[in-house]
Amino acid sequence: MTELNLTDPELLKDPISGYDRARETSPVVRLVTPGFGAMWGITRHADARAALTDPRLAPSSESFMRMAVPEHCRKYLRTMQEQDGPEHRRLRGLARPAFTPRRAEDLRPRIAPLIDRLLDELPGHAEDGVVDLRRFFAQPLPMDVICELAGVPAEDRDRWRAHGAVILSGDGRALMAAVPEMIDDAIRAVGDGRPGDDLIGMLAVAQGDRLSEDELVTLVWHLILAGQVPANLIANSMATLLAEPELVATLRAEPALLPGAVEELTRWQPPQMFTIPRFASEEIEVGGVRIPKGEPVTVVLPAASRDPRAFTDPARLDLRRAEGAHLGYGHGPHFCLGAPLARVQTEMALAALLDRFPRMRLAVDPAELPWVPDPSTRRLSSLPVRW
Numbered sequence: 001m002t003e004l005n006l007t008d009p010e011l012l013k014d015p016i017s018g019y020d021r022a023r024e025t026s027p028v029v030r031l032v033t034p035g036f037g038a039m040w041g042i043t044r045h046a047d048a049r050a051a052l053t054d055p056r057l058a059p060s061s062e063s064f065m066r067m068a069v070p071e072h073c074r075k076y077l078r079t080m081q082e083q084d085g086p087e088h089r090r091l092r093g094l095a096r097p098a099f100t101p102r103r104a105e106d107l108r109p110r111i112a113p114l115i116d117r118l119l120d121e122l123p124g125h126a127e128d129g130v131v132d133l134r135r136f137f138a139q140p141l142p143m144d145v146i147c148e149l150a151g152v153p154a155e156d157r158d159r160w161r162a163h164g165a166v167i168l169s170g171d172g173r174a175l176m177a178a179v180p181e182m183i184d185d186a187i188r189a190v191g192d193g194r195p196g197d198d199l200i201g202m203l204a205v206a207q208g209d210r211l212s213e214d215e216l217v218t219l220v221w222h223l224i225l226a227g228q229v230p231a232n233l234i235a236n237s238m239a240t241l242l243a244e245p246e247l248v249a250t251l252r253a254e255p256a257l258l259p260g261a262v263e264e265l266t267r268w269q270p271p272q273m274f275t276i277p278r279f280a281s282e283e284i285e286v287g288g289v290r291i292p293k294g295e296p297v298t299v300v301l302p303a304a305s306r307d308p309r310a311f312t313d314p315a316r317l318d319l320r321r322a323e324g325a326h327l328g329y330g331h332g333p334h335f336c337l338g339a340p341l342a343r344v345q346t347e348m349a350l351a352a353l354l355d356r357f358p359r360m361r362l363a364v365d366p367a368e369l370p371w372v373p374d375p376s377t378r379r380l381s382s383l384p385v386r387w
Helices: 009-013 015-025 045-051 071-076 085-099 101-106 108-125 133-138 140-150 154-169 172-192 199-207 213-226 229-243 245-253 255-268 339-356
Strands: 003-005 028-033 037-042 130-132 278-280 284-286 289-291 296-299 384-386
Touching (some): 009 015, 037 045, 045 284, 071 172, 108 339, 154 213, 172 213, 229 339
């Protein structure tokens, strides 16, 4: 059995290569974090897809309940991620109309001004002709989108942006400390909301059916938490594209490739390294490896996304790739509800950057980009670019 220490400096320095080697060694590996225990990591695409639909792998009902939060917040901690079966299907069915691909497409006119405003402000943040594209564009955009869609008043948006910055910082203690504030802001947003075409308005219609106010608040605060993924996807994608000028030239010449390019960039370098762990309700077998009852199981996304059994020449970034389906948003009953919105805003962000700044280039050598040694996410601490 292959065992990987998630704090190993070599693995943190080059996780893609490390997980590639692990996948070719075994379909399941043991992932160990000193002081935090271990979990089983599925490395191959077919096994991963099967596991994500396996009813014997159930979510934990305790993960968020271990947090020390004020008593009034505790009833909002059990999100859809911690539910399964009929209750999960009920909540997902009520929330789904607000997150369909058609709904995401219809939101383009509301997202475009948010992108334009951030791009208008970029030159003002430059120092000696260099600006941090992650800090001043990729990071604030997802929260600005959430605020716009949730109808958050302008005077509250700086506070919501601060929540987004904490989530993206990777500081676990700061995040846990901020969760009560996020929940309180979600409570206020729901209390101020009314039926309309914004997100809370659409969910409030479901509340009139079978969605309680507690469930609505839980959905909104979890949207704050989960909705920040596009920040790293946008930053990682721009870093990848700017490191290969021919890729930028291709997308400028053929903008119709952008939707597929977003999928390929997500496959190539998924922002999340693992799916949320699920627990074996009985002893199971994955790829010939027996996993005991009660053990946590996750999918190693970088490994599954570059599995040669699922993708031709998987180590090549192919903007025209039409095969296979990456697992960056999960698969099965817990497939990410926000995936359509993440795809649309990432596509729009990349298109706007390529169009607005045709001479944009990295301000450092690609080999010197500051990748954060974080075992759970693939992210940059900054993305310095020149105009």
